[in-house]
Amino acid sequence: MSDYTTATGHDVTTVQIAEGNQVRYWCHSLGCTEAQLRESVHAVGTAPERVRAFLATLSERGVF
Numbered sequence: 643m644s645d646y647t648t649a650t651g652h653d654v655t656t657v658q659i660a661e662g663n664q665v666r667y668w669c670h671s672l673g674c675t676e677a678q679l680r681e682s683v684h685a686v687g688t689a690p691e692r693v694r695a696f697l698a699t700l701s702e703r704g705v706f
Contacts, residue, residue: 657688672697 658664659680669679672690674697682700686692 654690657683657690657693659683668693 652664652667657668657679659668665676665679668690669676672679672694674682678697678700679693682693682696686696
């Protein structure tokens with residue numbers, strides 16, 4: 643885990659989808675479902691900026 647964590651201990655530099663509490667945190671933070679989060683991480687990797695941009699692109703296209 644990096645030195646960049648939230649008060650609840652979540653690493654804010656990497657979108658992690660292995661643990662349920664991390665998935666819930668990122669779904670809430672990014673405003674997406676678990677399926678959307680997992681698809682996004684699979685498509686673009688674990689960088690939050692890239693995941694956020696990928697979700698926005700899909701939303702603009704009407705996919706989500």
